[in-house]
Amino acid sequence: MGQAFRKLFDAFFGNTEMRFMKLVGFNVEKVQYKNVIFTVWDVGGQEKLRPLWRHYFNNTDGLIYVVDSLDRERIGKARQEFQAIINDPFMLNSVILVFANKQDLKGAMTPLEVCEGLGLFELKNRKWHIQGTCALKGDGLYEGLDWLSSTLKEVRAAGYSSVGTSSF
């Protein structure tokens, strides 16, 4: 893996040292991809952290929502939290990228199933995209980011964007 890739990967999925720990709080990194500098806020998904997410909504251009596609039982809960985030007044203008993660595992929901689970099809006037990924190998990561950077470029000409991630 090259330097740039390593950094990207860490930013989105936590660096190696911390990866085995639950993220208590957030982790913030700046990464550059295709001339877009992303300030990536990775926010921990534990229950007690969720009420605090909203403090980071302001000025967010894009949301990356990482779903554990294997966890069919909790997709309803994932939907609830997802809808709460995107309908927050501060998030109404952000574009939405959903990573349907853990596609390498047998029995995982397909991106389409995740799409239905989260209620993406019902969204009106929102730019969104879903991408199947395997975080362990990095599969799907680039495809997702390609969509994100080109969409954000469309949305506004400015060079700086910040992106929040949240995972399930």
Next chain:
Amino acid sequence: MAQPLIKKDDDRDDEAEYSPFLGIEKGAVLQEARVFNDPQLDPRRCSQVITKLLYLLNQGETFTKIEATEVFFAVTKLFQSKDTGLRRMVYLMIKELSPSADEVIIVTSSLMKDMNSKTDMYRANAIRVLCRITDGTLLTQIERYLKQAIVDKNPVVASAALVSGIHLLQTNPEIVKRWSNEVQEAVQSRAALVQFHALALLHQIRQNDRLAVSKLVSNLTRGTVRSPLAQCLLIRYISQVIRESGSTQTGDRPFYDYLEGCLRHKAEMVIFEAARAITELSGVTSRELTPAITVLQLFLSSSKPVLRFAAVRTLNKVAMTHPMAVTNCNIDMESLISDQNRSIATLAITTLLKTGNESSVDRLMKQITNFMSDIADEFKIVVVEAIRSLCLKFPLKYRSLMNFLSNILREEGGFEYKKAIVDSIVILIRDIPDAKESGLLHLCEFIEDCEFTYLSTQILHFLGVEGPKTSDPSKYIRYIYNRVILENATVRASAVSTLAKFGAMVDSLKPRIFTLLRRCLFDSDDEVRDRATLYLEMLGGDGEIVETQKDVKEFLFGSLDVPLSNLETSLKNYEPSEEPFDINSVPKEVKSQPLAEKKAPNKKPTGLGAPATEPSSGIDAYEKLLSSIPEFSSFGKLFKSSAPVELTEAETEYAVNVVKHIFDGHVVFQYNCTNTIPEQLLENVTVIVDPSEAEEFAEVASRPLRSLPYDSPGQTFVAFQKPEGVPAVGKFSNILRFIVKEVDPSTGEAEEDGVEDEYQLEDLEIVAADYMLKVGVSNFRNAWETMGPDFEKVDEYGLGPRESLVEAVNAVINLLGMQPCEGTEVVPSNSRSHTCLLSGVFIGNVKVLVRLQFGLDSNREVAMKLAVRSADEAVSDTIHEIVASG
């Protein structure tokens, strides 16, 4: 220490002129803090804003919960910046804001990341912050990193971890104790700071294990300690070990040799610490003392003020127990009297006063006189106290010492200082008979121009006791009578009492005294006139000159034999009537509960001495009180007075409870108020009552409380009219309104001008139970039969699901406010049905009896049958209404 203090003040004045923080204001800074949210951060700007926020917090400014939360989360966004300076400010800010546990967790992983950073500064500071915000669970997770940090090769990081350990030991001792090995390693560190902190932590870890401390100390005295600070600690620990070993034998005192060795250390702080430790050894011998005194003597002539101060202060203490050991230093001490630093000079003088002999007293007094005007009051007091003890030591020298005291009494000075002088003169008069006459005259002269009421009255009292016993009592009369002409009412009243004492004791003065007392009968103040009348009566001022009776003397000079505060309360509660106030009714036991305890819920101040547990005697007192107030005298007979209901929480500035007095067509709220702030006097205290949720009530009268001094309860009243005989209910909101005046704690005098202020109280309710008196009957069945079924009303009610029958029974009893009879309020456990008998008297003096039958069904639903008998059909219906709407 006066000097540096004064200097500091000067410095601050200068600073204020150049302060970059001048005019910083919270609202504006909070606005500025929005820059933290900018997508493109300006680290310099952000650092400046944080500096301002920190400045505000340090000035004691507080943020509301919302403000603090907003600033905190905005600050966390600065973690995206890689600017090290800014990051440092972020750490500080998180520590200062100390957000609540559920919010602060958001920075945990960022701090943990920094704790493992390659940048030393990040590591050190992240450790400090993490330890500040951590709880037990998180601590176990990061423990591994902290242990590593303790032995980090960067001293700043190691110190941060060690100091954090010291803090954490308070909250999580079991965890910190596991770090002993690492801490022990750090004690050996070559870095002075690390060694110092490590030793402090290691000692704290072991402090409860005497043997371990002793072992630690022995080990260290054998090795080398690099850090002077650590060595100072070591010396303190050694002192502790010596103290606890209880060995006072000379020769084999453990560690003495080590302490003596420290006197030759190159660091002054170590030398001083060791010298002081030696002087404080219990039962120290002069041989042990000598080397310590020698080094302290050298410090006396050091060029560093701090060393001179440290040495003279220590020697001053030694002089109390070993004056001879300090005499060697007298020459150096004398030169310190002219030291620029007045703290040093004062200590030098008082040391000399302690060690000096009779022949040096006059010389010293001269030197002191010269420098008294240069020092602050607090040091003057030290000098005065030293002179007082010197006087008692050398009674023959009283003349020059008394002279000195009377001279300084004439000069400018604050209350405490003047009080110290007066106290000293009084003690001299008491203990040295020869000093009496001149001392009394000095005091007389002082009260001719004394601005402190307290001191004037004290001196007048003392004069009354001592003056008549002197060879020529008549010469004091002029001074005393001048007070009657010139002073405020308090002093005038004291002067009247003193005159009376002279009259009682000195027959030859009686005619003059009578004339003077008669003049006082025209004084503008009640108290002065009352006293004059009383004394004239007692001393027989209207008849011939006779010898004063024994009981009169006893009254004038004897003690009252009751605690003054008790007397005060009793007098306040006394209502003017035919019956004279009886001093034998004043309780003699001293109530010394602190204020906080008095407010404890089980000891509610019931006001007016009406104990809540004895309503019968309570209502008498209330009735008397209320009927004495003209506005309420037409309300008729008092039906019921409630127990006091607290309207404030415990520990608040003003403690207020209310007693609800129910009359047929009126209710009166009696607010018992206590002011718990010594620095405040409240005046014109009223309660503004808003009855908007009590439609049937209309305010008719309000009686303000004229003055509410600190810790002396008082009452204010508000009266409402309500429909006659109707148990009207409602809710009232209350605001305490008053004029607050600042009180000078040293003199107890209030400022002229006050400001109006308000204080929100809890709401209060009039409920149906307020119209019911708890009056029991001895035989319920008989009463029930006698009452007959004429106005019996029976109905059934569903009380819904309940935890148990007990709960339902209590709820209904409380709702009605009636007296349970024959123990039927007790529900046997697990019973599924129960009968409860109640009796009471409803407003309008209508007797009421109630029979309640409860049943519990399988769904834990409670059903109740209510049977009421009373002498009035309307009342029987009312009882049902109360239950139906409860």
